Amino acid sequence: MSQVESQVKAAMQAALDHLKLELKSLRTGRANASILDKVQVEAYGARVSLKEISTVSVPEARQIVVMPFDISNLGAIRKGIEAANLGVNPMVDGKVVRIPIPPMDEGVRKQIAKQCKDLGEKSKVVLREVRRKYNELVRKQKADGTIAEDMMKKLEKTIQDLTDRFCKDVDAMTAEKEKEVMTV
Secondary structure, eight states, rough: HHHHHHHHHHHHHHHHHHHHHHHHHOOOOOOOOOGTTTTTEEEEEEEEEHHHEEEEEEETTTTTEEESSSGGGGHHHHHHHHTTTOOOOOEETOOOEEEEOOOHHHHHHHHHHHHHHHHHHHHHHHHHHHHHHHHHHHHHHHHTTTSSSHHHHHHHHHHHHHHHHHHHHHHHHHHHHHHHHHHO
């Protein structure tokens, strides 16, 4: 495997990994602790990740429970979750914050499925940008005389094959998430 090929693969895999994270944070009909991954909370005079100051669990299909390490952060956790605009209503219940996950109606499901498609398209744009960048690099190397024309053609074909493969992966991931979102 050439150096260019491994760099292309690494850049495209990074885009795919980013998409996985984005898709995990989208809401489905079931409770999923990962929707809180991006929540930031104002605690100890700084903005910190929710995971740093609490444990998150899913005791049942329609509820998430956030248990802070320090009970004085309960109000800040509730405010942080509300500020994240996740479409949920956190409630302080004794020493924990309970987040009931309301069932989604058809309109909300379609809106979230559309977000899946948009995230997939953005990922494909990133993949195509990686393809363009490395194709230019290969052409420049050929112009500089570093590589021969047949090697340039071979590398361009490899870059295109990787782009196609990663685009298929993006389509499969977004289709799977859309199916999960649309399932009642």
